[in-house]
Amino acid sequence: MSVLPPQSIKAQVPRRLLELTWEGEEQPFAIPFRVLRGLCPCAVCVNEMTGVRTYFVEDAPEDIQPENMELIGNYAVKILWSDGHSTGLYTWDYLKKIQTESQSESQITDAL
Numbered sequence: 001m002s003v004l005p006p007q008s009i010k011a012q013v014p015r016r017l018l019e020l021t022w023e024g025e026e027q028p029f030a031i032p033f034r035v036l037r038g039l040c041p042c043a044v045c046v047n048e049m050t051g052v053r054t055y056f057v058e059d060a061p062e063d064i065q066p067e068n069m070e071l072i073g074n075y076a077v078k079i080l081w082s083d084g085h086s087t088g089l090y091t092w093d094y095l096k097k098i099q100t101e102s103q104s105e106s107q108i109t110d111a112l
């Protein structure tokens with residue numbers, strides 16, 4: 001089953017975060033712009049044939065930010081980044097996966 005659209009998507013420019021609020025979740029999920037840019041799932045950033053990522057978080061400028069965001073149907077958001085990159089479609093499924101993975105990572109860190 002695919003993920004329902006978030007109730008809100010906000011670019012918090014001064015804090016350099018994208019905030020996503022999902023239905024049924026009290027806390028918004030905040031992801032740094034730079035991390036999100038580095039996780040761009042498009043064919044330029046990830047080799048379509050091999051699935052190998054060629055663009056990483058460390059490749060993204062420190063001051064990267066979204067210039068524009070466009071909803072694609074009800075399944076994704078397309079982000080135009082300040083570095084001119086605009087081919088990345090972030091589906092709700094993908095954003096939810098990033099959230100789940102980052103949360104399980106921080107749980108590991110918290111446990112240490």
Ligand SMILES: [Zn+2]
Nearest residue numbers: 040042045088
């Ligand atoms: Zn990309």
